[in-house]
Amino acid sequence: MSSTIASPSSATGSAPVTGQGTDRPVALTSRAPHVPADRLVAEMVPPPRFDTVRFDNYIPDPNQPSQTEAVKLLSGFADGLGDSAAGGRKRWFRSRPAAAAGPRGIYLDGGYGVGKTHLLASLWHATPAPPERKAFGTFVELTNLVGALGFQQTVRTLSGHKLLCIDEFELDDPGDTVLVSTLLGKLVDAGVALAATSNTLPGKLGEGRFAAADFLREIQGLSAHFRPLRIDGEDYRHRGLPQAPAPYDDATVERVAHTTQGASLDGFPALLDHLSKVHPSRYGAMCDGVRAVCLTGVEPVPDQSTALRLVVLADRLYDREVPVLASGRPFDELFSEEMLKGGYRKKYFRAISRLTALARDGKPLTEG
Template sequence: MTLTSLTQLAPTITGEQLLASLTPPAQFAHASFDDYRPDVDYPSQQQAVDALRAFSAGAAEKKGGGFLGLGRRKKQDDPEQKPGIYLDGGFGVGKTHLLAALWHAASGRKLFGTFIEYTALVGALGYAKTVELLRGSSLICIDEFELDDPGDTMMMTRLITDLVGSGTRFAATSNTPPNALGEGRFAASDFLREIHAMSGNFTTLRIDGLDFRRRATSGEAVVTDGAGVAAAVDAARAAGRVATRDDFTVFVDHLATVHPSRYLLMVDGVDLIALDDVVQLHDQMQALRLVAFIDRAYDAELPIVASGTPLSAVFDEPMLNGGFRKKYLRSVSRMIALTAAPPTGDNPS
C-alpha cells in the first residue's frame, strides 16, 4: 500500500517495541554537553550543564548500596545524594538536548522516553512486568513529564519509588516543577502526598532563557493555500519521498482512534505532512491529542505544510489560558518550527 494519508494508519505497538524505542529521538542522536550552547544572558543554562556533568560523574562513583557510594552517610539536605535530577524551565531552552546529553554520557543500561511512552509501557505490559523489565537500569530519562490525570500521577510515583529503591537513577524534564505537577488540571489536593513523595527524589534545576525556536523563526506558523499544499506534496513525491495529505478536521478525528503511544509509528517513514483547511480547535481532548502528535512529528523533524488557519493559532484562548497553557505554547513553538525552514545551531528542546 502506498501511503498517501495519515488516516490510512491505525498502527499497533507491543510492549517490547515500546521498550526497544526508548532511546533519544533522531535530532538528539548525538547530543552532548559540549555541543550545548548556553546563552550568556542566562547563567542558569551553564549552571545546568555543570550540574548534569556532576550528576553523570556521580554515577561513575557509585559503590555498594549507596546512590553515589561516597563512603559517608547520606544527608537529607545534600542535593548530590538525590537519585533524580529534574530540569524545569520554559520551552525551547534546551532541556531535551541536555537530557539526551546525559543519556549519552551514562554507562550501563539506560532508557530515554517521553512520559506518555512510559505510561503506555505500563498499559501494554502491566505494572509488575514493567517494573521487572526496567529494574536494573542505571538511568531512566523521562522527557515532558506532565501529569494530566490522577491515575498517571499515582502510577508514575509508584514506579519511580520502586525503581529508585533498587538503585536506578532518574532524570526528567518539564515546564512545571515537580511539587507543582497537577496544579490547575485536576483536584491535586487528593494527590499531594504522592506528588511530594515523588518530588522528594529529585533535585530541581531551573533553566531560564528564550525559546530557541521562536528566536529562529517568525511568531506565526507558515501557511499556504491549497495550490501550495498540492505543489509541496507533488514535489516531495516526485523526489521519491513519502508525503501524506489530509483534511485537518478528518485527521484530528482520526487521532482519537489511535492511542497516543502509537503516534510514533504514524510518523515513521513519512517525509512530509500536508494538512488542508486547518481550523481552530475548541475541544480540549482534540487539542491534547494534536499536541501529542506534534511532539512525535517534532522528534522526527518532519516538515509540515498547511492551509487555512495558521497552526500557531489552532488552540483557542480558553485553552491558552487554562491549566495546559505551557503544553499548548510548547506545541505552538514546535509547529512554527516545523512549518518554517529548519533552524540551525543552538539548543532546540
C-alpha cells in the same frame, strides 16, 4: 507507481510501511498501526532529532547563567553514575548515608524551548552505561509502557537500569499520579537514577488539571525523588530566526505533497477525527517513514481532548524532524484563548513552538 517507505530506524523492529510514490501521497488517516510491547521498550532511547546532541554542542544563552550552570551540574551527574557504590548507590549520592541520601534524580524545570530535552538527551548519551541499561522516553511513553507490559513487568524491566530519563513530565489525572509515584519509588529503591524535564516544578504538578490537593501525598512523594534545577531563557527554536512562513493555499500544499517522496496529505479536520481513534502511544508509528506532513484546512481545535491529542502528534513529528506544510489558519491560532490560560497551557505553547519550527523546516519544499 508504488514504493516502500522504510521505517526511520531499524532499532524499532517494525516492518517497513508501504505507501504511495510521489504521485499519490500517503494519508495518515489510513494508518492505525499496532505497536508491540517489545518495540515500546526498544524505542526508549533519545529520538532521532537528539541522536547527536551532547553537552558540548548545547549553546547556552550568555544572558542566562542558569543554562551554563545546568551543563556543569548535569555533566557531574553523569560522571557520578560511572562508579557504583555498595548496594547499587552511585558516587553522586554517596556523600550521605543511604537513608539520608536525599533526591535520587535531577529535575530540569523551565519554559518551552530552553533546551531541556537537549540536556536530558545529552545526559543519557554521557552516562557510562550500555544503551540497554539506560532508558529515555516521554512521560506519556512511560505510562504507555506500563499499560503494555503491566506494572510489575515494567518494574522488573527498568529496575536493572542505571538511568531513567523522563521528558515532558506532567501529571494530567489522579490515576497517573498514583501510578508514577509508585513506579518511581520502586525504581529508586532498586538503585535507578532519575532525570526529568517539565515546565512545572515537582511540587506543582497537576495544578489546574485536577484536584491536586486530594493527591498531595503522592505529589510530594514524587517531588522528594528529585533535586529541581531551574533553567531560564527564551525559546531557542525562534531565537534570532525569521518569522515562520504564513499558511499556504491548498494548491501549494497539494503540489508539495505530490512531488515530495514520502509525503503525507490529509485534511486537518479528518486527521483530528482519526487521532481520536488511534491510541497516542501509536502516533509515532503512524509517522514511520513519513518525510513531510501536508495539511489542508487547518482550523482551531474544537475541544481540549482533541487539543491534547494534537500536542502528542506535534511532539512525535518534532522528535522525528518531519517538516510540516499547511493551509488554513496559522499554528498560533490552533488553541483558544481559554485553552492558553488553562491548566494545559504549557503543553499548548510547546506544541505551537514545535509546529512553528517544523513549518519553517517545510518552507524549502515549496521552492523545489
